[in-house]
Every structure is written in C-alpha cells, then in structure tokens.
Amino acid sequence: MNRKIFLDESDIPTHWYNIVADMPNKPQPPINPQTGKPAGPDDLSPIFPMSLIQQEVSSERYIEIPDEVREVYKIWRPTPLYRATGLEKALDTPAKIYYKYEGVSPSGSHKPNTAVAQAYYNKQEGVKSIITETGAGQWGTALAFACSQFDVKCEVYMVRISYDQKPYRKIMMNTFGAEVYPSPSERTQAGRNILAEDPETSGSLGIAISEAIERAVQDDQTKYSLGSVLNHVLLHQTIIGQESLKQLEYAGDYPDVIIAPLGGGSNFAGICFPFLYNNFVNGEKTRYVAVEPASCPKLTQGEFLYDYGDSAGYTPLLPMFTLGHKFKPAAIHAGGLRYHGASVLCSQLLKDELIEAVALQQLECFEAGVTFAKTEGIISAPEATHAVAQVIREAKQAKVEGTEKTILFNMCGHGFVDMQAYEDYFAGKLNDHQFSDNELKEGLKDIIDMQPDL
C-alpha cells in the first residue's frame, strides 16, 4: 500500500474556492467603528491593494489563480497526502487516517499559499514594499519568501519576546531578504509611545499590528498584509482541500470527519471548505472539527459578537466568535493559536452548526506530537499537534465503536524551528490551563456595549 499520494504540478488548482457563494447564511458585513455603517472597499484601500479587497468582498464561487502564482506554488505544491499507516498501527484502530502535509513549503507551513498570492497582487498594483507583523515568526517567514519571489521589499514587525527568544525565525526572514524589527520599535509613533511608557516591554501582536499599519499607510507604494482571519486569506488556502479531494479520489476514499487546528481559521478553512461544498451541494455528511487550545477557547467558550480583529482596535468590527480583543491567552508554545477571535467565515459556519469545535489541553497535544514523530517520522509544529490529538481521540472512538471511519487532517506545519516547545514538554515545564468563569467573561465586558445597531 502507498503511504503517500503525490499529484502532478498540472493538478495544482486553477481556481480558489469562495465558500461565500454556497453558505446558507451569508456572513454579516464588517462595520466601520467610526460610522457604525458597513465598511466598504474604500475603508480598506489605504492598506490593501484593490484586487485583494475585491476578493475580500466577492461572492463569486471560483476565482482564477494567476499563472504567475501557480508558477511559484510549483516550488512545493501539490503537497503530499499521507496515509498514516504508522499511526494507525500504533493505535490499533479500524479507522483510516489521512493527512495533508503542508510542512514541505519554503517556510514550513501552509502560510505561503496566501503570502505568494498577496505578494503577487501587490506587485501587480505597483506596490514596492509590504509591511506585516508576526508573532512567533511563521507568517513573517512566509511573506518574506513570497516577496523574494516577486522582488518586493518586505518589512516585518516581530513581537519583541519572540524576536529575542526565537532567533531562528528572524534569521530565516533575513535569509529571504526581509528586514525584521523587534516590536515595539523606534520606527513608528505607536512604537515610540509604548517604549516611552515601558522601555522593557515584551511587546504584543496588537502593538506589532499597529506599527505595521502605521508604516503601511505612509505612502501609496507601501501596503499591509495579514496572514489569517480575512476572507481573501481563507480563500487562498482552499487549494489545500482541493488537492486533498483529488488525492483521496485516487485513494478511493472520502472523509467522514476532517480535523484541523484553528487559530484565525485559515488552515482549517483551507482543508475544509472544498469538502463543505459537497455537504452544501451534494448531500455529503462529513463532519468538520476545529481544534483550539484550552488556553484560548473562543469557539467553545467565547461569544458570537462584533469585535476588533486586533487588540489595538484599528480594524473594522468583525462578526465573530471572540473572547474580546483585549483577551490575553496563556503563553503556550502554539503561538499561531493564541488569537482572541475566529475568522468571520468560520464563525458563521460554527454559529450555523455546520462545523464543530473542541478545546484541548496542551499536554495531551504534545503527547500526541511525540507519538506522531515516532510513528510517522514528522515532528509537527505545536499548532499541528492539536489536530493530531483530536485525530487520536476520534481513532480510539472508532475502535470502541468498531467503525471503519475515514479521518482526514491538516498537518499544517513542521516543528523544526519549535524544538524548545518539545524540550519544555519533556522537562515537565508545561501545564494545562483552567480559566475561572470570571476570567473569560472579563474580556467580553468591553465589547458587549459597543455592538452596532444593525
């Protein structure tokens, strides 16, 4: 039996799939917090190029992928689909387990799928420089790579604590030609203000976003870029699911359940949305399980409300499951999952009970990651271990039930640059996290009052 299924480069999808076309309930519009009215393209044009804004608001089912983008995708795509024979054997489960492996990309995760598209459209519209923020560095690396391919300058504001503690990611960005600054920096007013108050601050994603946006609006040839949450970002990731569909067809299988970690929602959307189409249109009954960390449980314990996408409150208000934009998750190693809200599209689908969510503790996830390394040979990113842990739960359940369930999950990145997380796990330094009810309600208090009157 084959352990993995490759596709030809000619099988790289020609179109991104826009789920908005098929959602039974369309997402509510973003709101301009100044006017209280729906935010339109003009609200976004200072920071994004027009072609991405058009994708952000599109309801077309399919959007063509430019040839230049597909040419860069060929560097690592199509990615392999694996049958997890080693893991199945170790679990002695009747379930069939498949995973899509996005860790073969230049930056080691699914992020370049959208970074390449964003760099291309910016270049097309004459943008000379793209600014972004990055937490642990995965997104910054992806954008740095993408910009190197289209000869666009790339400037990254990296949360200071990560800049100091995770130097490898910064060096990777430098190697792809990007400039990386610890945030807060002296390069922006926002940064200078924070540093004046607290010179020793460790920074935050909210501050880094503020700095990046401030830099991006300075001139017309500089734009901002975001690595998750927004509709166009989720759109670009749908090539993951489209490839998986074809690969499973070659394997003669179809998933009963699809599992992916959810931080902002882009890797979850990437693998699930093309299959959800078959639920909407072709009567398939596949389940979709988003896995979040117990330390940041917006899907399972947050509320569906309008909230800012960033902690500083610069973005339009977005309708989403949120813990409040000022919520501070515990400092877990799965940095990509430490986000207070979920993308508008994933939030609407969860509200409509078309997808499910589960929150897992990190010790179970790391244990699953170690099992996965030993059985499948891949050391997964801390984010990705959340999917593995849920897969193991489902596979054990299948054994109890004696059902030959087919499970698909998104192995969204490798952990080569995250080994400190495993070290802390082995050393017994990690703990599970319990919130008091109050802690979770606290973050929501501020935003309940600011709900727009629709």
Next chain:
Amino acid sequence: MNRKIFLDESDIPTHWYNIVADMPNKPQPPINPQTGKPAGPDDLSPIFPMSLIQQEVSSERYIEIPDEVREVYKIWRPTPLYRATGLEKALDTPAKIYYKYEGVSPSGSHKPNTAVAQAYYNKQEGVKSIITETGAGQWGTALAFACSQFDVKCEVYMVRISYDQKPYRKIMMNTFGAEVYPSPSERTQAGRNILAEDPETSGSLGIAISEAIERAVQDDQTKYSLGSVLNHVLLHQTIIGQESLKQLEYAGDYPDVIIAPLGGGSNFAGICFPFLYNNFVNGEKTRYVAVEPASCPKLTQGEFLYDYGDSAGYTPLLPMFTLGHKFKPAAIHAGGLRYHGASVLCSQLLKDELIEAVALQQLECFEAGVTFAKTEGIISAPEATHAVAQVIREAKQAKVEGTEKTILFNMCGHGFVDMQAYEDYFAGKLNDHQFSDNELKEGLKDIIDMQPDL
C-alpha cells in the same frame, strides 16, 4: 515546464548498487594496526552486526533492499528531483540545473537512508540497543528516527560544544526517543579519564567515538553504528542516484557533471555511484566533482595514505586521502564536512582520477546559499551550500562558453536547524581560511611512519 519530478513509491529502488563490483582498481584492504595484516570480519564483529560486515566486504554488484526497509523509506522516498528554474533565471545561464532534494526526510538530510538499513539489520540480529556519536547532530537525529521505527534503543554521544550550542538537534533526538549524552560523559572510562584531566573540555568527535565504541562492546545485544565513511554506508546511499537516474530519464536529460559536498563521502557516493556505473560500463563521460571546505582540504591538499578513521585510533587503518587523524579543522558551521579523511571508495576513485575535487571558502558558499534560498525557496544546510557554490561556478562557466551543459547536484539537507550559521554570515562574523604549508604537513607527520608494509 515542471519544476520538480516525483516518482511513485513503487519506484523506490529494490537493490543498493555496490560500486566495488565495477571499479577498475579495487580498494586496498583495511589493516589491523595490531597485526599489520588485513582486517577481516572478525575484527569488526564486536561492534557491527554480521549482515552489515558482509556488506562492508561484499563485491556483489547489487544487494537487495529488505521489504521492511523499503516500507520505512516510503515515509519520505522517493525524494523529489527539482529543475532549478529560479536559479537558472537568476544566473541567466544556458546550463540546465537539476537537484535531488534529500531535505524532505524525517531528520532533514540524506542520513536516514543508511540509518534505517542499519537499525533494521541490528534488530534482525537481536540487537537491543545501538550506540553512536554525533557532532552537530544530523547523524544522531537520523539514527534516533530509524531506531524509533524498529523499536531499538538508541544512545547518542554528542560532542559537548554542540550539545550546549545546538540544543534543537538534541531535542529532536529526544523526540524520536533517543537518549543523548554530552561527550565526554561520566558513563564511560574514556569519558571519565578525559573529564579527570580537563573538566571543562568542549569534547571532540574522536572522544565521542571512543565513548560510543566502549559502550557498544559491553555486551552482545549492544552495537555501534557509523553514519558515513564505511563501504556499507555509501552502499545504502546509492538509492539517491538510482532515483535521480530515473527522474532525469523522465525529464529527457542526462548530466554532464554531478556535484556534491564531501565530508566522509556518503552523500557524494549516493548521488554519483549509480551514474559512475554508466561511465564504467556504458561509455558515458559525466564528470563528478566533490566539494570540500577550504578549511578541511583532504582531497585537494591531503595525501593518499593509510590512516585511522577516528582521531583516537580505535578503527582499523584505512587507505584514504587524509590530513592525518589528529588534524583539527577550523570551526566552520558545515560540521558534516569537518572530517580529516575521505571514505576508502571515494579516495580510490580520486586516486584513479575518475572523480574530481575542489575546495571552496565558506563565504562564497553562504553567498550561494542565500541566492539559492531567494530563487528556489529552500534554505540549505551549510554543507549543502558547498554544492550550490560549485554549481554556480559551473553555470557561469557554461554561460562564458555558451554551452547547454546539464548539471545535477545533491541538495543533501535543509538548514532549518542551522540558522545560527546564516546569522553569523550576515553579521560578518565568518572568515575565509588559509593554511600555512606547515599546518597541513603537521597532521601527516605522525602517520607517514605507521604505513603498513603491504
């Protein structure tokens, strides 16, 4: 045009290719330094299982790969062959450049090709525990992964300075289930002796080998394993070249020149030997270029002599190009190339002028590595940048000559765990290295007197 060529899992080679069968001059035998006579299987049986010893001395052209080994190879093999379209464009060269990418393996290099085979044969012969040494950690990671697949215990002695400075590799080994000890350790007499003399020693590969061998001979169920240099190790790597042959056939091409870095010789042998067969038997005129670091120039400035494989003098005497087993290379980041000698097989081929060698300075190599990252999206290991630098030289030469030369090289590993090397390069901390004639002669003085009388 395709950027990369995949093969099916059914295309994983069924046999390793043993070049000894076709070499015009057979390699001279290893010598037992105590007796001065050729070393036989009995000299090796305390530390290696018999099936590997038989491969070490075999002159059969093809040796069958066990199904169990091929099953594990399926985790990452066949590896992709890339056409370096991005690099070609950047160089504006008429040359066609292909590279085999071994960085997709569980440990990120070609090393698991032999680690898996060695773990399998040890398991077959009842071995419960395999001991090895590792410098920077690439080999130890590969063996740790391989042992996890066959449920064999793995114990690694890691040179203390690497253990302290490169913690990620150690954690990777732990994740695959291996025990890792800084060397010298208190676990062996050899280690205790060194620590008694110098408690602050940073260790050396020679000391680590001594500790591993001392542990391995303690009982019959414990054996030793080596990651390069020996005939059976080179043999196992020939699957790289065999796959490349088939992939180039699909591309409708054949290499005029093949380039690979040479530390001990296993990645060079892996990609070159199956093509050399066509030089020997089918009249092909392909050139083979081994690239060594200027700081460890055994091929271009060493001598062909009998010498120990390790600095402590535990191994049989091997006929090879060497700088002397006590030679201390400069502390370059390409740790895998810091070895005083070259494998017996590669040395004999170089002596017979069937392969070529070139020594490159590290600044040129890192510059090439950065170009490669920006054009091809792969951040290569410092060792692998040596191949890229020579490829760039050959491609520029092809442009001068206006020839449509076909170049193949072995991209033997990624650099995700070696980012500090790039940081030091960007920070201007690295220098090129020049030896005085005396420095190079110094290392050879000791061994000229101990040449066996054959």
